[in-house]
Amino acid sequence: MATNPNPAPRAAERPVHIEVRDLTMAFGSFVLMRDLNFAVRRGEIFIIMGGSGCGKSTLLRHLIGLIEPAAGEVLYEGRNFTTAAVEDREAMLRQFGVLYQGGALWSSMTLAENIGLPLGEFTDLAPDEIRQIASLKLALVGLKGFEDYYPSQISGGMQKRAGLARAIALDPAVLFLDEPSAGLDPVTSRLLDELILELRDSLGATIVVVTHELASIFTIGDNSIFLDAETRTMGALGNPRELRDHSANPGVRRFLTRGASLLETAPKDG
Amino acid sequence: MIAPAAPAPSVALERDSSGAAVVRIGGDWRLRHGMPATASVERALQIAAARSIRLDASGVGRWDSSLVSFIVRLEEYCRAHEIESARDALPDGLARMIALAQAVPERRDARAIAARPPLLDRVGAAALEKFAGIGDFTEFLGEASIALGRMCAGRARFRGSDLLEAIQDCGASALGIVTLISYLVGVILAFMGAIQLQQFGAAIYVADLVAIGMVREMGAMMTGIIMSGRTGAAFAARLGTMKVTQEIDALATMGIPPMEFLTAPRLAALVLMMPLLCLYADLVGILGGATVGYSMLGLSLNTYLHESSNAILTATFVGGLVKSVVYGVLIALAGCYEGFRCGNSSSAVGDAATRAVVESIVAIVVACGAFAVLFHILDI
Ligand SMILES: Nc1ncnc2c1ncn2[C@@H]1O[C@H](COP(=O)(O)OP(=O)(O)OP(=O)(O)O)[C@@H](O)[C@H]1O
Ligand SMILES: [Mg+2]
Numbered sequence: 001m002a003t004n005p006n007p008a009p010r011a012a013e014r015p016v017h018i019e020v021r022d023l024t025m026a027f028g029s030f031v032l033m034r035d036l037n038f039a040v041r042r043g044e045i046f047i048i049m050g051g052s053g054c055g056k057s058t059l060l061r062h063l064i065g066l067i068e069p070a071a072g073e074v075l076y077e078g079r080n081f082t083t084a085a086v087e088d089r090e091a092m093l094r095q096f097g098v099l100y101q102g103g104a105l106w107s108s109m110t111l112a113e114n115i116g117l118p119l120g121e122f123t124d125l126a127p128d129e130i131r132q133i134a135s136l137k138l139a140l141v142g143l144k145g146f147e148d149y150y151p152s153q154i155s156g157g158m159q160k161r162a163g164l165a166r167a168i169a170l171d172p173a174v175l176f177l178d179e180p181s182a183g184l185d186p187v188t189s190r191l192l193d194e195l196i197l198e199l200r201d202s203l204g205a206t207i208v209v210v211t212h213e214l215a216s217i218f219t220i221g222d223n224s225i226f227l228d229a230e231t232r233t234m235g236a237l238g239n240p241r242e243l244r245d246h247s248a249n250p251g252v253r254r255f256l257t258r259g260a261s262l263l264e265t266a267p268k269d270g
Numbered sequence: 271m272i273a274p275a276a277p278a279p280s281v282a283l284e285r286d287s288s289g290a291a292v293v294r295i296g297g298d299w300r301l302r303h304g305m306p307a308t309a310s311v312e313r314a315l316q317i318a319a320a321r322s323i324r325l326d327a328s329g330v331g332r333w334d335s336s337l338v339s340f341i342v343r344l345e346e347y348c349r350a351h352e353i354e355s356a357r358d359a360l361p362d363g364l365a366r367m368i369a370l371a372q373a374v375p376e377r378r379d380a381r382a383i384a385a386r387p388p389l390l391d392r393v394g395a396a397a398l399e400k401f402a403g404i405g406d407f408t409e410f411l412g413e414a415s416i417a418l419g420r421m422c423a424g425r426a427r428f429r430g431s432d433l434l435e436a437i438q439d440c441g442a443s444a445l446g447i448v449t450l451i452s453y454l455v456g457v458i459l460a461f462m463g464a465i466q467l468q469q470f471g472a473a474i475y476v477a478d479l480v481a482i483g484m485v486r487e488m489g490a491m492m493t494g495i496i497m498s499g500r501t502g503a504a505f506a507a508r509l510g511t512m513k514v515t516q517e518i519d520a521l522a523t524m525g526i527p528p529m530e531f532l533t534a535p536r537l538a539a540l541v542l543m544m545p546l547l548c549l550y551a552d553l554v555g556i557l558g559g560a561t562v563g564y565s566m567l568g569l570s571l572n573t574y575l576h577e578s579s580n581a582i583l584t585a586t587f588v589g590g591l592v593k594s595v596v597y598g599v600l601i602a603l604a605g606c607y608e609g610f611r612c613g614n615s616s617s618a619v620g621d622a623a624t625r626a627v628v629e630s631i632v633a634i635v636v637a638c639g640a641f642a643v644l645f646h647i648l649d650i
Binding site: 095106107108119122123125126129132133135136139140142143144145146150151152168170171191194195198201202203265 | 301302303304305307334335336338339342343361363364366367370371372374375377457460497514533613614615616617618
């Protein structure tokens, strides 16, 4: 694919799963990002990075159809998602699992019910099997034993993890995660990274992750896009480790080295 | 794309050549297509009285978390029943997923908190909560009075724009529905009266009936009921949502008393707007009556309005307005109180709004009765 100059060698032969063409994101006349072009391959972990407020969550919302693009389109397996008829779109949506930035758990349901709802809607499982799967998903995110808790009874980081458990309830083919490890301790954060890698390797899921955690980016990222708030378009595309070492864009290198290249040139102030 | 028919997931308990029990797992395991029940395997294990088993997953094709869940459950069963289990030919990823699921041990104390207490406990707790509710409400009433006092003294902390917004919300925006309902109430009163009074040739007294009925009772009462459904519910929902999203906590920790900041402008807005709305409702109701008088009884508009204005005494008129102010206070208190004590979920917000409406309507009707007695004693 011409849109992917720096593919990780291992992933290069995989078919394209998600393709974004000339996407422009705007709220009214306020253009947030323009001319985004990239492709995510099947079974790849794709990182969306960029400064706070540059439009990462908004890009995610475009990918899952919560916001209509101002221009351009999003394709899944070559089928146009943006212009798809309602039924086709619903069928595609059923392949998605989404973790929202704020968790977005249903506050009047227990964690087991939160995870059980999609299972009950879209599978033929019996109630105790649903419960069993819900327990497994909670165990995968390190929340075994919290099945009967309400979202308001657990901590913010736990809500985030429960949201992830709900996102993977149906073993989705595409997983969208908005800052999965924000607000988590390093150990739990590692555990989540391992889970994400495992979801890719064992279940073959394509995973799109918005994250700021450098450790996480380098551990799990196969490919990545950097949204540049200044130029209002993509600043770089490629494997995050390669971008860190070889990117032509100084903003990208600064981001991936926590501003180290900024300190090299700027005078230190105590 | 035509997929070959997937072999259904299968589980079988067999004996191998050496006589050891083997659980053979095969087929495609897809969550969306259901999974075999662990119960049947567990029963088979019981019957066979096996002391050790081997899991053989070499026949598995495609798999997802249904298989992970199945194996985790089976191994838990084995542990609980002291059956030794060994894994044989498990796909690599599967073993790693199982390891991840078991990486963080269950928090033992977690289940205790969520357990459901017995019935008697729950009845007792509910009763205690009701009693505590009375105390809570008294406290709320006190705080609200203090807030209102500070507001009258011009020392309350709230934003002027909030007050204006609340005034618009429970004043101008409510005019449409108040017009519609009061007009219809006027028409209904006149219509009922007309049928009876016509029989005695006293049709002109329909004007008195409608005027007194509207000004004394119905004007204030109907606006009160409309406003409790419209504004009281909105107050409760808004404050309840603020509670859920911790906005109220944010005010409190910043040293801004939420009671003053949130309750005072709403209370003030209703106290200011209710008498105006009530006045307007009286007028529209009388016009509704006049429509019936004109079209059904052949009374001229002039005669009707003259008769109406003669019927209304100043005391009745003022009494109606006083009532509307009191109803406004009741609606604001119910709405804000329920909003402040809202729980922590989206359904709690719905419950708060419902309770606010029910409580304010009950309070309005009770107050209406109390006023009737009071006015009778005072001879108004
Ligand atoms: N509904 C909306 N209407 C108008 N502007 C919006 C809307 N939603 C988001 N924005 C703007 O879009 C920009 C990007 O928001 P977004 O939530 O995508 O940021 P982000 O990159 O995810 O940031 P963070 O890392 O802090 O989560 C922000 O400047 C925000 O003000
Ligand atoms: Mg965001």
